[in-house]
Amino acid sequence: MGENFAFFLPVMLASFSIAFLILYSRGMRVAGWWSTGYLCVAGGFTTPVVYSAVPTPLWSLLADILFATGFLFFSEALLQRWRPLWLRPARVAIWGLSCFLCATALAVGNLPMELAASDFGCFLLIALPLIAARGQLTSGADRTLFAAATLVAIDNLVRGSTIQLTLAQGIDYLVSDYAFLTQALACIFGMFLALAALATQVLDLLTRYERDAMIDPLSGLLNRRGFDDAVMQLGTTARSGSVVVCDIDHFKVVNDEHGHAVGDRVIVALARMLEHKTPDTTITARFGGEEFVLFLPGTDAACAAAIANDIRECFTRDIGSTLPLMRSLTASFGLSTVRRADTSIHDTIARADESLYKAKSRGRNQVCVSRAVAHPNFKSATTPAAASAR
Structure with a gap:
C-alpha cells in the first residue's frame, strides 16, 4: 500500500462527500446521508496516516467506529429511497454490536477478530437495504445503484471471510495484503457507489426542477x-x-x-x-x-x-x-x-x-x-336557463 494511494483514497471520498453536500444544499435531503457517510469513511481511511504520526490503538477503534457509522448512513440513504425507516432500530443495533466487538477484540489484542467484526458489520448494514429494494427498482438509475451497493456488500463479505488468507501472521497490518485489498477495492467500489448515488440524486433534482416548472406552487395544479x-x-x-x-x-x-x-x-x-x-x-x-x-x-x-x-x-x-x-x-x-x-x-x-x-x-x-346543450338536471342558480347558447 503506497503512501500516495493511502492519501488519495481519503481525499477522493471526502470529495464525494462535498459533492453530496452541494446537492443537500439544493434541497436533496437524502444527499445529506450520503455526504455524512462518505465523510465518515474518508475519516476511517485517514486513521492509518495519523497512526504513523501518533501510534496508539485508539486510532484503530476510531477507524472501526467511523466505518460502521459511514455504512449506517449509507444504509439510511438507500432506504430513504426504497423503504424509509425500515428496520432502523435493528440497523442501529448492528452498528452498536459491530463497534462493541471491535473494541473487545482490540482489548484482547485479536486483530483478525477486530477486522472481521468491522467487515461483517458493514456487510449487514448495506445488505439490509438490498432486501428492501425488491420491487422498487423501477428505473435504470435505481438498478445501477442497487448493483453498486451489492458489489460493496460482497466486497465486505468476502474480505471478512478471507482474513486468514490476506492477513499473514507476524506481518504489520499497514503492509499486509488485507490493507492493500481494502483500499484498492474501496477505491473501485466506493467510487462506483458514489457515482451511482450521485446520478440518482442529480436525476431526482432535475425531475424536481422539471416538476416545479410545470406545477403551480400554490394550488398544486398544472400551470x-x-x-x-x-x-x-x-x-x-x-x-x-x-x-x-x-x-x-x-x-x-x-x-x-x-x-x-x-x-x-x-x-x-x-x-x-x-x-x-x-x-x-x-x-x-x-x-x-x-x-x-x-x-x-x-x-x-x-x-x-x-x-x-x-x-x-x-x-x-x-x-x-x-x-x-x-x-x-x-x-x-x-x-x-x-x-x-x-x-x-x-x-x-x-x-x-x-x-x-x-x-x-x-x-x-x-x-x-358556446353551443346549445340539453341536460334535464342542469339548472342555473341565478337564471332558469340551463346554459346560455351562442
Missing part, C-alpha cells in the same frame, strides 16, 4: 406550460373533448376584505374541488390569479356542462362553510368543445373564454357554453 405539455402528450386523444374555463367572481373583494392568506385558501379549496369532481382523465390547470382551465378529453358539451355546474354549486355551498367569509362566494364558467378546424387547444380555450365573459356579463354564478 400553463404544464397544461400545454399534458395536452400534447395526449396526441390524437386531444382532438375531441371539452374545455371549461373557471373564474372566481369578485375575487379581489376577498383579498381586500380578508387578506391574501384567505384568498390563497380559496384558491387551494377550489383546486382540490376541481380535482375531486372531475374524471381522472381531466387535465386541470391554474392559468394565473383566480382563473382555472380544465380539458376533459372525449367529453361532450352536455356532460362537461353538468360537471361544471356541479362544481359551481358545490363551490358556493362548501367554501362558505369552511372559510371565514363575510359574503357568499361564487364562480362563473365558460365552456367550449374541440372543433376539427382548431389548430391547437388554445383555439378551444379562446372560445371558452368568450363564453366565460358572457357568463360574467349575464350576472355571474352560471355556466355559459
Whole structure:
C-alpha cells in the first residue's frame, strides 16, 4: 500500500462527500446521508496516516467506529429511497454490536477478530437495504445503484471471510495484503457507489426542477406550460373533448376584505374541488390569479356542462362553510368543445373564454357554453336557463 494511494483514497471520498453536500444544499435531503457517510469513511481511511504520526490503538477503534457509522448512513440513504425507516432500530443495533466487538477484540489484542467484526458489520448494514429494494427498482438509475451497493456488500463479505488468507501472521497490518485489498477495492467500489448515488440524486433534482416548472406552487395544479405539455402528450386523444374555463367572481373583494392568506385558501379549496369532481382523465390547470382551465378529453358539451355546474354549486355551498367569509362566494364558467378546424387547444380555450365573459356579463354564478346543450338536471342558480347558447 503506497503512501500516495493511502492519501488519495481519503481525499477522493471526502470529495464525494462535498459533492453530496452541494446537492443537500439544493434541497436533496437524502444527499445529506450520503455526504455524512462518505465523510465518515474518508475519516476511517485517514486513521492509518495519523497512526504513523501518533501510534496508539485508539486510532484503530476510531477507524472501526467511523466505518460502521459511514455504512449506517449509507444504509439510511438507500432506504430513504426504497423503504424509509425500515428496520432502523435493528440497523442501529448492528452498528452498536459491530463497534462493541471491535473494541473487545482490540482489548484482547485479536486483530483478525477486530477486522472481521468491522467487515461483517458493514456487510449487514448495506445488505439490509438490498432486501428492501425488491420491487422498487423501477428505473435504470435505481438498478445501477442497487448493483453498486451489492458489489460493496460482497466486497465486505468476502474480505471478512478471507482474513486468514490476506492477513499473514507476524506481518504489520499497514503492509499486509488485507490493507492493500481494502483500499484498492474501496477505491473501485466506493467510487462506483458514489457515482451511482450521485446520478440518482442529480436525476431526482432535475425531475424536481422539471416538476416545479410545470406545477403551480400554490394550488398544486398544472400551470400553463404544464397544461400545454399534458395536452400534447395526449396526441390524437386531444382532438375531441371539452374545455371549461373557471373564474372566481369578485375575487379581489376577498383579498381586500380578508387578506391574501384567505384568498390563497380559496384558491387551494377550489383546486382540490376541481380535482375531486372531475374524471381522472381531466387535465386541470391554474392559468394565473383566480382563473382555472380544465380539458376533459372525449367529453361532450352536455356532460362537461353538468360537471361544471356541479362544481359551481358545490363551490358556493362548501367554501362558505369552511372559510371565514363575510359574503357568499361564487364562480362563473365558460365552456367550449374541440372543433376539427382548431389548430391547437388554445383555439378551444379562446372560445371558452368568450363564453366565460358572457357568463360574467349575464350576472355571474352560471355556466355559459358556446353551443346549445340539453341536460334535464342542469339548472342555473341565478337564471332558469340551463346554459346560455351562442
